[in-house]
Amino acid sequence: MALSTSCSRPISSFNAxxxxxxxxxxxxxxxxxTSAQMLVGLRSSYHYQPLVIxxxxxxxxSDSMNLRQPQVSSMPRPxxxxxxxxxxxxxxxxxxxxxxxxxxGEALAxxxxxxxxxxxxxxxxxxxxxxxxxxxxVAIVVGGGNIFRGASWAGSSGLDRSSADYIGMLATVxxxxxxxATMESIGIPTRVQTAFRMxxxxxxxxxxxxxxxxxxxxxxxxxxxxxxxxxxxxxxAALRSAEIxxxxxxxxxxxxxxxxxxxxxxxxxxxxxxxxxxDVISKELSVMDLTAITLCQxxxxxxxxxxxxxxxxxxxxxxxxxVGTFIGGTERSEAKMT
Numbered sequence: 043m044a045l046s047t048s049c050s051r052p053i054s055s056f057n058a059x060x061x062x063x064x065x066x067x068x069x070x071x072x073x074x075x076t077s078a079q080m081l082v083g084l085r086s087s088y089h090y091q092p093l094v095i096x097x098x099x100x101x102x103x104s105d106s107m108n109l110r111q112p113q114v115s116s117m118p119r120p121x122x123x124x125x126x127x128x129x130x131x132x133x134x135x136x137x138x139x140x141x142x143x144x145x146x147g148e149a150l151a152x153x154x155x156x157x158x159x160x161x162x163x164x165x166x167x168x169x170x171x172x173x174x175x176x177x178x179x180v181a182i183v184v185g186g187g188n189i190f191r192g193a194s195w196a197g198s199s200g201l202d203r204s205s206a207d208y209i210g211m212l213a214t215v216x217x218x219x220x221x222x223a224t225m226e227s228i229g230i231p232t233r234v235q236t237a238f239r240m241x242x243x244x245x246x247x248x249x250x251x252x253x254x255x256x257x258x259x260x261x262x263x264x265x266x267x268x269x270x271x272x273x274x275x276x277x278x279a280a281l282r283s284a285e286i287x288x289x290x291x292x293x294x295x296x297x298x299x300x301x302x303x304x305x306x307x308x309x310x311x312x313x314x315x316x317x318x319x320x321d322v323i324s325k326e327l328s329v330m331d332l333t334a335i336t337l338c339q340x341x342x343x344x345x346x347x348x349x350x351x352x353x354x355x356x357x358x359x360x361x362x363x364x365v366g367t368f369i370g371g372t373e374r375s376e377a378k379m380t
């Protein structure tokens with residue numbers, strides 16, 4: 043390489059933009075007295091060909107072109123199922139951005155002919171997929187009543203309550219792994235976290251890790267309840283919702299919502315549209331156990347009770363559309379005929 047130039051100070055920095063047939067150079071630390079030529083050898087087929095780069099005082103003005111450094115984008119990774127083109131479009135607004143879906147074990151059993159109905163789990167997976175593609179973060183708590191309900195077995199079979207509840211917790215893990223496999227079969231990245239360590243089959247529950255999974259667009263399934271006997275999976279749903287800062291607990295059941303009477307015995311029972319926490323507590327409505335509803339009230343987490351078996355209800359509830367019974371706030375209860 044040959045260089046011919048006359049400068050009062052050495053070259054410290056420069057910006058260059060090639061514009062045929064010459065390349066203009068600009069520097070704040072060069073005081074060139076005359077034009078300079080640098081001959082750069084380019085290797086091509088074992089021969090060197092000269093490339094002339096012209097630098098003169100007339101080309102050092104403010105009008106000369108500058109080479110801009112490439113800008114590194116800080117745009118976050120798009121949610122699962124969303125392309126970069128989709129991210130450039132204006133996103134629709136939704137009532138909830140992070141939700142916790144509570145699925146009872148009985149709901150997973152479907153028509154009760156088997157412990158887990160694959161059609162139910164696939165329906166859940168597809169509706170959850172439809173909302174995660176919109177950027178909504180979804181966590182799930184599953185029950186285990188379709189396999190084993192600790193409270194029902196305690197005492198009658200010689201089991202103490204603690205042992206029966208631990209068996210029920212293991213039942214929720216079975217449901218969670220089944221639901222995870224179903225979701226991953228259609229391409230939904232899913233993680234199962236258990237309240238106690240079962241490292242060979244699932245991650246241990248770590249709040250920060252769970253939140254990070256959600257931020258990356260993964261679905262997180264919480265299993266094994268709270269990890270303690272004498273607490274229901276409804277309480278686990280309320281607890282995990284508070285821990286991960288979910289905006290709502292969506293309780294999927296086999297009924298359309300909360301009624302003022304048992305609709306199976308009373309055909310004139312009314313479906314309640316909205317309820318307050320105090321309504322549920324004072325009227326002893328069998329929506330959630332007292333510990334769970336109190337925990338939601340203390341942390342101002344609304345609860346939506348809806349029918350899992352109606353197609354589209356899961357995605358509607360997650361998007362914040364009117365479905366089932368809404369519990370929360372201080373609004374007065376309203377009723378509508380079904």
